Amino acid sequence: MNAAILSSPIIGESPDAKDFLLSVEALTVSFDGFKAVNDVSFYVDPNEIRVIIGPNGAGKTTVLDLICGRTKASAGSIKFKGQELTKISESAIVQAGVGRKFQTPSIYDDLTVFENLEISFPRGRTVWGALTFKRDAEVRDRIHEVATMIFLKDQLKERAEFLSHGQKQWLEIGMLLIQDPELLMLDEPVAGMSVGERIKTAELLNQIIVGRSVLVIEHDMKFVEDIAHRVTVLHQGKVLSEGSMERVKNDPKVIEVYLGH
Amino acid sequence: MTSPVQTLSKSLTVNDNPFMKPMEWVSLALLAAFILIVLPATLDAFRLNLVGKYLTYAFVALGLVMCWGYAGILSLGQGVFFGLGGYCMAMYLKLEASSVENTKIQSTPGIPDFMDWNQITELPLMWKPFQSLPLTLILVVAVPVFFAFVIGFAMFTRRVGGTYFAIITQAIAAILTILIVGQQGYTGGINGITDLRTLHGWDIRTDSAKFILYFLNGGLLIGCILAAQYVKKAKLGRILLAMRDKEDRVRFSGYSVAGFKVFAFCLAAGFAAIGGAMFTLQVGFMSPSFVGIVPSIEMVIYAAVGGRLSLFGAVWGTLLVNWAKTTFSESFPELWLFGLGALFIAVVLAFPNGLAGIYRSYVEPRLTRKVKALAPVGAPVPHGTPAE
Numbered sequence: 001m002n003a004a005i006l007s008s009p010i011i012g013e014s015p016d017a018k019d020f021l022l023s024v025e026a027l028t029v030s031f032d033g034f035k036a037v038n039d040v041s042f043y044v045d046p047n048e049i050r051v052i053i054g055p056n057g058a059g060k061t062t063v064l065d066l067i068c069g070r071t072k073a074s075a076g077s078i079k080f081k082g083q084e085l086t087k088i089s090e091s092a093i094v095q096a097g098v099g100r101k102f103q104t105p106s107i108y109d110d111l112t113v114f115e116n117l118e119i120s121f122p123r124g125r126t127v128w129g130a131l132t133f134k135r136d137a138e139v140r141d142r143i144h145e146v147a148t149m150i151f152l153k154d155q156l157k158e159r160a161e162f163l164s165h166g167q168k169q170w171l172e173i174g175m176l177l178i179q180d181p182e183l184l185m186l187d188e189p190v191a192g193m194s195v196g197e198r199i200k201t202a203e204l205l206n207q208i209i210v211g212r213s214v215l216v217i218e219h220d221m222k223f224v225e226d227i228a229h230r231v232t233v234l235h236q237g238k239v240l241s242e243g244s245m246e247r248v249k250n251d252p253k254v255i256e257v258y259l260g261h
Numbered sequence: 262m263t264s265p266v267q268t269l270s271k272s273l274t275v276n277d278n279p280f281m282k283p284m285e286w287v288s289l290a291l292l293a294a295f296i297l298i299v300l301p302a303t304l305d306a307f308r309l310n311l312v313g314k315y316l317t318y319a320f321v322a323l324g325l326v327m328c329w330g331y332a333g334i335l336s337l338g339q340g341v342f343f344g345l346g347g348y349c350m351a352m353y354l355k356l357e358a359s360s361v362e363n364t365k366i367q368s369t370p371g372i373p374d375f376m377d378w379n380q381i382t383e384l385p386l387m388w389k390p391f392q393s394l395p396l397t398l399i400l401v402v403a404v405p406v407f408f409a410f411v412i413g414f415a416m417f418t419r420r421v422g423g424t425y426f427a428i429i430t431q432a433i434a435a436i437l438t439i440l441i442v443g444q445q446g447y448t449g450g451i452n453g454i455t456d457l458r459t460l461h462g463w464d465i466r467t468d469s470a471k472f473i474l475y476f477l478n479g480g481l482l483i484g485c486i487l488a489a490q491y492v493k494k495a496k497l498g499r500i501l502l503a504m505r506d507k508e509d510r511v512r513f514s515g516y517s518v519a520g521f522k523v524f525a526f527c528l529a530a531g532f533a534a535i536g537g538a539m540f541t542l543q544v545g546f547m548s549p550s551f552v553g554i555v556p557s558i559e560m561v562i563y564a565a566v567g568g569r570l571s572l573f574g575a576v577w578g579t580l581l582v583n584w585a586k587t588t589f590s591e592s593f594p595e596l597w598l599f600g601l602g603a604l605f606i607a608v609v610l611a612f613p614n615g616l617a618g619i620y621r622s623y624v625e626p627r628l629t630r631k632v633k634a635l636a637p638v639g640a641p642v643p644h645g646t647p648a649e
Contacts, residue, residue, distance in 0.1 A: 068513060094515035106510040108503040114277075115499050120514045127524045130497035130516075135278055157277075179514065 021046045027076035036062045038237040049214045054234035060217045068100040069093045099181030105168035109161035117143045120175035150174035166197035185215045202226045288573045296479045306468045313475040313543045315583040320536025322564040322575035324529030330569035332525035333505030338430030342405040344552030346534025351547040353397035354457035379446030401538045409530030413523035438553040453548025478539045565608045568617025
């Protein structure tokens with residue numbers, strides 16, 4: 001249905017009205033009968049920052065797992081630029097243009113910051129490609145560019161395990177940036193960060209949004225208000241509310257289950 | 262960060278990923294000199310042949326460094342690939358030794374003696390390719406690598422890993438041993454393939470042939486070290502390390518993790534196979550006792566003692582453990598296996614990175630300090646990584 005050619009520049013509420021970057025429809029996953037995600041539908045526009053909030057166990061991380069292929073859906077569809085993602089492998093999903101950051105910083109401790117970024121460079125992803133990969137000027141320049149963006153240009157030669165928690169989070173964001181995904185999914189990017197790091201991260205997110213969409217899970221309401229274009233509230237595996245932060249904040253259902261306490 | 266550091270880091274980026282670091286070249290030179298000059302100059306023909314036999318295990322240890330140390334895939338069945346390589350070579354040599362003149366007392370002349378004893382009257386199909394030397398040389402590596410590919414593909418695409426994979430490889434080693442022993446008419450059974458004489462007409466039993474084979478073996482080993490070093494230095498080596506650490510992150514960076522695991526496993530199998538073939542040539546026979554569980558685990562111990570992240574360490578570890586084995590098992594034959602077990606436990610508990618780890622954390626820093634102290638005061642000493 002999103003293949004409808006009625007694409008219009010005006011952001012409409014009706015899903016049929018335009019081409020979405022990502023359309024999640026009737027997505028359901030059940031683990032031994034327990035529906036962790038139950039009939040969830042939402043749509044993400046190009047260049048949108050969408051934040052998913054919700055209490056613990058609402059199924060937020062599971063939704064990201066489903067989109068990136070880590071968990072297989074029981075029912076429903078996930079379309080990215082018209083391509084069905086539920087049927088293809090994780091690496092094919094990445095190559096289609098979806099990047100995923102994990103909740104705990106997931107970087108390679110034994111490698112340097114430079115090498116961490118280099119592995120994510122989108123070239124030489126086959127066995128043969130990796131064997132013959134050349135660290136040429138293009139790779140170096142891109143790594144330096146991204147390292148500057150993520151505030152790590154002086155740490156390029158350092159082993160990643162020596163970075164602070166916040167720097168590790170940035171490094172992982174950097175590893176995704178170098179992949180240049182059209183959809184970037186971040187799972188609690190500011191969890192455990194100091195106030196200063198949080199401000200820098202918000203700044204970083206606003207910078208990298210250009211030319212891509214971002215799907216963020218976050219609990220920090222202040223941070224959500226700073227970055228979100230739209231917010232989707234999940235509760236017990238279902239979409240409870242969706243819209244601008246202003247609207248969601250004043251939704252009595254949301255206040256009751258999530259924001260109230 | 263001060264500006265001198267920045268300039269230094271900039272100058273280092275010019276060649277920040279050399280094929281080998283200076284210290285590694287030194288290690289290679291030391292190892293090559295030891296194997297190719299010191300040992301041949303000091304040992305008699307019998308002992309040198311014995312070292313040559315040990316060095317064939319070093320191929321397996323080298324493969325384990327890549328497969329276990331780097332990629333994190335513990336295989337307890339490397340004897341399978343060592344054995345397959347060795348058997349492929351032995352089949353060729355056996356056919357050459359079973360010419361019609363040599364076997365005219367048999368009821369079917371021209372086939373290996375054990376086939377004749379088992380009432381086989383025609384050369385089985387699987388033996389036919391081994392009548393040709395070029396084909397044999399290809400099959401020595403191709404058969405084990407293909408077998409590794411089948412196992413690896415079946416396991417890794419189903420995401421079988423860790424302990425489960427180790428147990429399965431061990432089971433395969435046991436199965437293959439039973440198969441070889443059971444199919445006596447085709448494989449020579451428990452005795453293996455014995456009485457090997459010539460390689461394309463060249464008698465391999467003479468001292469001079471053994472001397473030449475020793476050098477061929479040493480040369481091949483160094484060739485394999487260089488090949489492993491190439492893989493290690495390529496982006497592929499870093500992907501293997503990354504995969505061992507955070508498999509999911511690699512997968513979600515767009516790599517097919519299974520493919521890289523299959524590669525590492527096949528590489529290890531290929532190295533083991535070359536070792537097996539050289540074993541057959543130098544020792545003059547191949548038997549199922551080099552295929553099973555015990556030799557496979559011993560090979561893991563060689564790599565562990567040497568250091569599972571060090572290519573050179575693996576070779577030194579193999580030499581050391583085998584030297585100890587020969588020495589101690591001559592004096593205390595019953596105690597040796599306990600000693601080997603204790604050694605493995607000690608390595609795992611006390612020095613997980615083996616000899617190479619001890620060298621790196623105790624010897625190298627001191628050497629570097631000495632070198633620094635000797636160097637003129639003004640000369641900058643490049644520092645890549647911060648001291649740990």
